[in-house]
Amino acid sequence: MKLEPKTEAMLAGEMGAARKWAVEHQLQVGRMFDASDMVEVSQAHMMADPESIGEAGVALIEGFAALPEADRRVAIPMITDPRGVDLNYYDPLGQTEDMANLERRFIAACQSLGIMMTNTCINYQTIMSPVRGDHVAYGDTGVVIYSNSICGARSNFEGGPSALAAGLTGYTPRYGLHLEENRRATRRYVVEEQPRDLTDWGVLGAVVGKRAGSYWEVPVIEGIETVPTSDQAKHMGAAMASYGSTPLFHIVGITPECATIEDVDGAGLHGEKITKDELDEFRGGFGASGEEVDVVVFAAPQLSLVEMGEVAALCRGRKRHDDTAFLVCTPAGVYADAKSTGFVDAIEDFGGRVLQGTCFYQQYAREIGEANGWTRLLSNSAKIVNILGGYGYKPALATMEDCVASAEAGRIV
Amino acid sequence: MVKVLRCHVGIGPRVEGEAMVANDNFSARYDLDRIRGVFSRPEHALAGQSYVDKILVLNTAKGGVATAWMLYEMKSRGIAPMALLLNSANSILAQGAALANMTLCDRFDAGDVTQLIATADRVRVDPEAGEVTMLNAR
Incomplete structure (x- = not known):
């Protein structure tokens, strides 16, 4: 190179x-x-929750933090993905002082490197959205797929070490999605049922991701009749990336690189139908109607202010069941706005808790599940129900409305 | 008879060990109990089995970015696979292998690596040369 x-x-x-x-x-x-060769990047975004990096990863970054200032400061604007511990609220979750101390050490080391602790996986909604053709080095699959697909930016999945390397050098190796030829469609899907709510968009993303099934496949989707909101596109992308390790998709007539299917060289591809039956079958795999629910989680991705308002509206005038915990994850910036708009109070009056700068599955999910006796988990995120099966949970999927109603009832409605 | 499989140039040191093979995918976050050193995702083809010091032979990478840190963290505790051989790695596995100095190879000339190697086969992996040598080739 x-x-x-x-x-x-x-x-x-x-x-x-x-x-x-x-x-x-x-x-x-x-x-x-x-x-x-390498390509210059304008921003870096690092995933580094303490469960993933552990003592070894923190020690590595502390080693850099001990260098002279000129040698340790990042070369470009660099931000962070969610933390694993909300330092204002960890003991009640069953997280230990050791976990919190690892987080404190990591934050101090990052700050010494000049990294901005934004602690968010929705930076494209809250910090600075990249523009078409902008080469960036983003971590978090949801951030990468949204930035590539919806914004037209250029990024590979840059795991924590590589995002840090890009932050320090201002460059990243030019491969994968930095090259035009790898952004053309390789799989063509035709949607037969229109997604409506956030969960529908997530389910569609999950099914496409499962079918595509590789980092090197680029799905192009036809048949979508409405332009998704940013939150809908966020759920679709996050689920697709989770199920398929997919970093880029196109929607004909909607996403910026795909005004027509010819733009992404997709006209010659066989169109595979995504049927209502297939979407229903996917949902059925995460159905648990009537079962008691231990914890309802809104996270993965973190909630935007608009989603916070939607959850708050559903919570007003109701109370959660005594045996069902209710957690909502959002970045600190959104939390401040959600506090001033009354959304946080509405969620807390319901009996819920809003966590700042974390995301549930990145918060030592196994340990907090065991500490609280949580097994049956309910969420409206198709991404989180995919991840948490390996962490000892029995995850179930429902709409935002049904998640709140289930928290009130103590069982899945 | 010794048989040599050609693959793309990979990452990490030359190693020799016992293969554990499945036609399934890999994510350290989604699939593993990294404390106990076993596959923990109930749906995984290797559920319940220990991956410690094994040469894992799987199809592709799945899921998110956490594996890039986790391989390093696992190796620091000595509860890690010895190597990963895949039909297709993604950027995250390459980054994780680079940080952890863990052996990783993919893209095999002779086809599906999960069909070319069987569980309990002894293999030698040379990432620099892009070669996997089957030491007990049938």
């Missing part, structure tokens, strides 16, 4: 040990994917 004089200097150690590590990391990844 060809390096610029600047990245050559970093590799030689002339700009400190952190940047030398970063270029070495990028060379290994670039070689695996036959990158010919």
Whole structure:
């Protein structure tokens, strides 16, 4: 992989040990994917919850944080994905002081590197949305698929180490979605039933992701008759990325790179139908009508202010069941707005709790499930029900309305 | 008879060990109990089995970005697979393998790697050369 004089200097150690590590990391990844050179990126976004990074990952970043200032500061604006511990509310969740301390150490190290602790997986709604053609290095699959598909930006899935490397160098290896030829459609799906609510969009995304099933497939979707809202597109993308490891999709006539199917070279592809039966079968796999529910979760992705308002409206004048916990995850910036608009109070009056800057599945989900005796979990997120099966939960899926009604009833309506 | 499988140039050190094979996919977050070192997702083809020090042979990567950190974290505790051989890795597995210095190879010339290697086969993986040698080839 060809390096610029600047990245050559970093590799030689002339700009400190952190940047030398970063270029070495990028060379290994670039070689695996036959990158010919690096591309400049305008932003980096790092997924790094303490459960994932552990003691070893925190120690790595603390090592960089101990370097002289000129050697450790990131080169481009860099932000973070949700935290694993809400430091204002962890003991009641069953999280330990050790977990909180690991989080505190990580935050201090990141701040020393000049990373902005935004703690959000909806930065495209809340911080700074990328524009078409903008090369970025984003972590969090939901962020990447939304930025590629809805915004027309260029990003691979950059896991925490690679996002950090991009932040330190200002570059990333040019492979995958940074190349035009990898953004063309490879699978063509025709939707026969129109999605309506957020869960429907998530279910459609999940089914497309399951079918596509690979990072290197690019679905193009036909038959969508309405332009999704940002929240609907968010749920669709997050679920597709979760089920398929899919980083990019196109919707004909809606997403920016696909005014017509010819724009993405999709006209010659066989159109596979997504039928109502297939969508219903998917939902059926996460149905548990009548069963007692231990915890209702709104997260994955974090809620926008609009979603916070929708949940709050459903909560007003009602109370959750004593045996059903009710958790809502949103970034701190949205929390402030949701507080001033009365949404947080409405959710708390219902008996719910709004967590700031976290996302449930990134919060030591196994440990908090065991500490609280939570098994049956209900959410409107097709993404979270996919993830939590491996964490010992029995996840179920329902609309936002039915999630709130189930929390009130203590069993799935 | 020794048989050599050609693959794309990979990441990590040369290793030799025992294969554990399934026609299923891989995510450290979605599929593993990383404390106990077993596949924990009930639907996974390897559910309940220990992956520690095994050369895992699977189809592709799935899910999110957490695996990029988790391989490093798992290896730091010594409860990790020895290597990953896949039909198709994604960016996250490559990044995780690079950070963890864990052996990873994909894209095999002879076809579906989950059909080419069987559980309990002994194999040697050379990522630099893009070669997997079957030491007990049938």
